[in-house]
Amino acid sequence: MRRALFLDRDGVINKEVNYLHKIEDFEILPGVVPVLKTAQQKGFLIIIVTNQAGIAKGYYTEEEYRILEKHIENFFKKEGVHIDATYFCPHHPDGKGKYKRVCDCRKPGIGMIQQAAQDFGEIDFSQSILVGDKESDIESGINAGIGRVILVRSGHAIDEDNTLATEIIDGLGALCIS
Numbered sequence: 001m002r003r004a005l006f007l008d009r010d011g012v013i014n015k016e017v018n019y020l021h022k023i024e025d026f027e028i029l030p031g032v033v034p035v036l037k038t039a040q041q042k043g044f045l046i047i048i049v050t051n052q053a054g055i056a057k058g059y060y061t062e063e064e065y066r067i068l069e070k071h072i073e074n075f076f077k078k079e080g081v082h083i084d085a086t087y088f089c090p091h092h093p094d095g096k097g098k099y100k101r102v103c104d105c106r107k108p109g110i111g112m113i114q115q116a117a118q119d120f121g122e123i124d125f126s127q128s129i130l131v132g133d134k135e136s137d138i139e140s141g142i143n144a145g146i147g148r149v150i151l152v153r154s155g156h157a158i159d160e161d162n163t164l165a166t167e168i169i170d171g172l173g174a175l176c177i178s
Contacts, residue, residue, distance in 0.1 A: 001124035004084075005039045005177075006113060006146065009050040011133035011154030012172055014072075019053075021060035023071045031173015036081045039177050044129075045120055048086040049112040049140070056095025065090070085119060087112035107132075108139035113146075131172060134158075138165045150175065 010016050015027040036046055054060050065088065073083050089105040089112060105111030113130075117123050130141030133154035141149035142164055151158060151165035152172060160168055169175060 001122040004045040004123050004128045006130040008132035008137045019059045021064045033079045035175050045084045047116050050088045052088045053092040055090035056092035056099035058096050108136045110144040113144040
């Protein structure tokens with residue numbers, strides 16, 4: 001069974017920008033590339049799981065999201081990091097049209113993590129890691145049975161005394177992978 005490093009995108013991999021959808025606004029955070037290289041060398045699958053409510057709310061289209069996603073994958077490829085998969089949830093209960101709904105893929109649901117398990121075969125969740133910057137990310141990891149669920153300080157208001165996270169770090173660059 002393989003281990004996976006599940007990563008939220010905004011605030012974990014890249015600088016938090018409200019409803020990021022433009023390539024020119026994408027800014028990688030310090031230390032991300034070396035940590036992902038280490039994870040890759042240690043055999044972790046690298047999987048991005050990201051809520052994209054901006055699609056549901058009409059701030060950008062699914063096509064615009066996919067263009068940025070491809071840019072991010074290419075950025076990492078040039079840096080020698082292979083992103084094994086990216087899963088996104090375009091839904092939101094307050095969204096518009098076909099995107100307005102409650103679903104299992106929106107974190108804290110585990111639909112994106114379950115999809116990864118289907119796509120990659122057996123993943124040892126107990127030995128896997130999830131890193132996010134909101135409590136909904138942490139809840140998703142716990143709900144999926146992920147062993148290490150790590151909260152990153154990204155500027156979002158977090159209640160460090162009451163989080164369900166197993167660890168709190170200042171950024172993905174501070175993540176220790178064994």
